[in-house]
Amino acid sequence: MNGDFSILFQPLTIGRGMRKLTLKNRMVMAPMVTCFADSHGEVTPRLVDYHVERAKGGVGAIVVEAMDIDDQMLFHRLGIFHDRFITELEYLTTRIKENGAAAIAQINQTGIRGNLPGPDDLSKAKIRGLIEAFGEAAGRVQRAGFDGVMIHGAHGYLISSFLSPLTNHRRDKYGGNREKRARLAVEVIQTVRSAVGGDFPIFFRMNGDDFLPGGITLEDALVTASCAEQAGADVISISGGVGIMAHDLSLGDNKSYYQMIMPMYMPRGCRVELAGRIKERIHIPLSVVGRINDPYLARDIIAGKNADLVDLGRQLLADPYFPQKIAEGRMEDICQCIACNYCHGKRMRAVKHVHCAINPVTGREGEFRSIKPSAEPRRVMVIGGGIAGLEAATWLAKRNHRVSLYEKSPQLGGQILLASLPPNKEEINTFAEHLIRQVKKLGVEIHLHQEASPEFVLQQKPDVVVVATGGRQIQPAFPIDSKMTCLPAWEVLLRGNGKLGEPVVVLGGGFAAAEISEYICEKGLARDLTIVEMREAIAFDLEPSFRQMLIERLQSFGVKMIPHFLIKEVTATKVIGENLKTRRSLKVEARTVVVALGTESVGFPVEGLKRAGIRVLVIGDAQEPRGIAEAVRDGFWAGTSFA
Numbered sequence: 052m053n054g055d056f057s058i059l060f061q062p063l064t065i066g067r068g069m070r071k072l073t074l075k076n077r078m079v080m081a082p083m084v085t086c087f088a089d090s091h092g093e094v095t096p097r098l099v100d101y102h103v104e105r106a107k108g109g110v111g112a113i114v115v116e117a118m119d120i121d122d123q124m125l126f127h128r129l130g131i132f133h134d135r136f137i138t139e140l141e142y143l144t145t146r147i148k149e150n151g152a153a154a155i156a157q158i159n160q161t162g163i164r165g166n167l168p169g170p171d172d173l174s175k176a177k178i179r180g181l182i183e184a185f186g187e188a189a190g191r192v193q194r195a196g197f198d199g200v201m202i203h204g205a206h207g208y209l210i211s212s213f214l215s216p217l218t219n220h221r222r223d224k225y226g227g228n229r230e231k232r233a234r235l236a237v238e239v240i241q242t243v244r245s246a247v248g249g250d251f252p253i254f255f256r257m258n259g260d261d262f263l264p265g266g267i268t269l270e271d272a273l274v275t276a277s278c279a280e281q282a283g284a285d286v287i288s289i290s291g292g293v294g295i296m297a298h299d300l301s302l303g304d305n306k307s308y309y310q311m312i313m314p315m316y317m318p319r320g321c322r323v324e325l326a327g328r329i330k331e332r333i334h335i336p337l338s339v340v341g342r343i344n345d346p347y348l349a350r351d352i353i354a355g356k357n358a359d360l361v362d363l364g365r366q367l368l369a370d371p372y373f374p375q376k377i378a379e380g381r382m383e384d385i386c387q388c389i390a391c392n393y394c395h396g397k398r399m400r401a402v403k404h405v406h407c408a409i410n411p412v413t414g415r416e417g418e419f420r421s422i423k424p425s426a427e428p429r430r431v432m433v434i435g436g437g438i439a440g441l442e443a444a445t446w447l448a449k450r451n452h453r454v455s456l457y458e459k460s461p462q463l464g465g466q467i468l469l470a471s472l473p474p475n476k477e478e479i480n481t482f483a484e485h486l487i488r489q490v491k492k493l494g495v496e497i498h499l500h501q502e503a504s505p506e507f508v509l510q511q512k513p514d515v516v517v518v519a520t521g522g523r524q525i526q527p528a529f530p531i532d533s534k535m536t537c538l539p540a541w542e543v544l545l546r547g548n549g550k551l552g553e554p555v556v557v558l559g560g561g562f563a564a565a566e567i568s569e570y571i572c573e574k575g576l577a578r579d580l581t582i583v584e585m586r587e588a589i590a591f592d593l594e595p596s597f598r599q600m601l602i603e604r605l606q607s608f609g610v611k612m613i614p615h616f617l618i619k620e621v622t623a624t625k626v627i628g629e630n631l632k633t634r635r636s637l638k639v640e641a642r643t644v645v646v647a648l649g650t651e652s653v654g655f656p657v658e659g660l661k662r663a664g665i666r667v668l669v670i671g672d673a674q675e676p677r678g679i680a681e682a683v684r685d686g687f688w689a690g691t692s693f694a
């Protein structure tokens with residue numbers, strides 16, 4: 052791999068006529084709903100700050116998130132259905148542009164995923180009205196100072212639902228064959244074109260594949276892309292997958308959700324091949340999205356002529372300065388998105404705004420500006436070199452405090468070292484590696500093999516101590532016969548090989564237990580495996596897209612999963628319990644049990660330290676076992692909460 056990235060920084064001219072648009076490089080920020088709009092659909096200072104940060108980071112263009120073309124009043128989504136939105140949007144475009152990026156607006160009607168019935172039940176008059184609304188919205192986009200407009204034709208929303216043979220069974224001019232299913236898209240593009248004039252760039256976002264039985268396939272997409280080009284689109288943006296229907300947040304049978312915002316289980320650049328095939332059919336620029344979090348991959352996509360532009364979604368949530376760092380050759384400073392989907396899944400389930408698990412500044416950019424270096428640097432001891440301790444040490448050192456970090460094991464990273472062992476999770480470790488590079492670069496004093504005790508802390512006389520001692524596995528409260536082979540789940544992960552006596556029963560079915568079960572099956576450590584879990588489902592606590600994929604894979608290995616199973620006792624040959632719903636007693640044969648009952652905090656006595664006048668902050672799993680996002684958030688808080 053050579054280090055020449057110049058192809059990523061070649062300008063690209065889009066559109067026709069006088070006002071064609073030249074992008075300064077080949078990186079575009081993909082549209083991402085943030086829920087930072089106010090409850091009336093207006094731009095807020097928070098949304099502006101968030102975009103300014105990404106523009107400063109060097110991306111060529113920002114596609115501002117899906118804006119509703121009609122009044123659906125979706126939760127904190129941007130509106131573009133009235134002229135009243137123009138004033139604040141104009142401020143947003145000004146700020147994006149003055150910080151160096153082009154501003155594009157995505158316009159959308161959510162269709163069957165929002166407030167409308169499916170395509171079959173829409174009257175021609177209603178369709179005409181919606182097409183007109185797209186045109187009017189595009190006119191407002193142009194008046195608000197955007198450099199271009201993106202029509203959302205992907206992910207199962209209105210236009211996409213017409214393109215799909217699964218949801219469109221019409222027999223009039225809007226349905227029947229591929230060209231007719233593309234008719235709504237064509238009419239929207241034509242109407243938008245007449246609203247914005249001949250030389251305003253129009254991007255058309257579409258699925259290269261729905262990855263849904265009966266849905267849009269590559270063959271359909273090839274026709275749609277050609278139709279969109281002929282109708283007047285200037286750029287085709289390729290995505291894939293269909294999202295959750297508004298009425299079915301549980302995912303139901305939708306096996307396509309994870310194809311839209313791909314979890315770490317899916318390979319980087321997973322849409323590139325698809326995009327390459329579509330690019331061969333068209334004569335206008337094409338962009339592609341999907342797990343592009345690596346400079347080499349981004350560069351090779353352009354160099355390989357699979358696309359003219361790369362769309363970066365979550366990577367710019369994790370690190371807005373990704374483009375600038377590539378330009379400056381600072382690859383070691385890039386914080387790669389680990390595709391954990393905390394940003395999307397959490398918001399989807401809890402209806403909250405966008406966050407990034409590994410970038411605590413995302414969504415708090417304005418607030419972040421007020422964080423200053425300390426005028427009075429303190430001596431800070433950080434105890435524990437897991438994610439929480441590393442994150443705290445990073446921020447403390449950035450703010451000029453004198454930081455020493457103590458880790459009792461030979462390695463930094465804590466539980467992340469285990470979390471990255473189950474199948475397809477190795478990328479999670481890139482985050483720990485990133486933090487380790489940062490603490491070293493910032494001059495944090497690192498002491499490995501050094502267990503810190505309260506007495507040791509008192510001897511060191513620090514001003515502040517950050518307790519980040521993390522978590523350990525919960526021990527079973529039920530009896531286990533000593534003749535049963537009983538292994539802690541973390542030990543199974545660490546030991547990595549060695550057949551387990553079968554049948555194996557995994558005690559506990561949280562996400563880590565489910566991942567460890569997959570690890571056992573994939574490594575061939577056992578084939579006959581059962582997971583027993585007290586709650587109503589296995590991996591109940593996992594983000595929906597992850598859960599869907601993990602459960603599918605467990606099923607493919609033939610893993611048996613028993614929810615509502617309250618474990619009472621483990622004998623020499625059986626796991627005995629009770630079904631919490633039916634109250635019937637249950638027995639499962641076992642030769643090995645793997646204990647995966649969850650995590651508890653590793654305590655650290657702090658009263659003596661407080662009495663000695665030392666400020667104490669307890670963070671991460673040491674505070675309460677949770678996950679990476681919380682460890683990062685706590686670390687950030689510890690690193691920025693005192694002067």
Ligand SMILES: Cc1cc2nc3c(=O)[nH]c(=O)nc-3n(C[C@H](O)[C@H](O)[C@H](O)COP(=O)(O)OP(=O)(O)OC[C@H]3O[C@@H](n4cnc5c(N)ncnc54)[C@H](O)[C@@H]3O)c2cc1C
Pocket residue numbers: 391434435436437438439440457458459460463464465466467469470471501502503504519520521522523563566653670671672673676677678679680682
């Ligand atoms: C198998 C597995 C999979 C997981 N997968 C995910 C996932 O996909 N997503 C997610 O969000 N979370 C996941 N987690 C949970 C996540 O890894 C943890 O919540 C997070 O890493 C906790 O970080 P921490 O820094 O608080 O604690 P830890 O990572 O536990 O770090 C604490 C550190 O402190 C050290 N230490 C303890 N006591 C002392 C002492 N007295 N002196 C010096 N050092 C000390 C320990 O050696 C350790 O290195 C997973 C966990 C496991 C085990």
Ligand SMILES: Cc1cc2nc3c(=O)[nH]c(=O)nc-3n(C[C@H](O)[C@H](O)[C@H](O)COP(=O)(O)O)c2cc1C
Pocket residue numbers: 081082083084085116117157203205206256290311312313340341342343362363364365366394395405
């Ligand atoms: C929080 C979030 C919100 C999203 N909102 C939109 C949206 O408004 N419009 C859209 O076309 N895609 C949306 N997407 C999909 C992204 O544009 C992108 O296609 C997807 O995240 C995969 O790209 P990535 O791997 O680079 O993140 C969203 C994704 C995320 C994570």
Ligand code: SF4
Pocket residue numbers: 365366368369387388389390391392393394395406407408409410
């Ligand atoms: S929350 Fe996870 S998936 Fe989302 S941007 Fe951050 S690292 Fe990537």
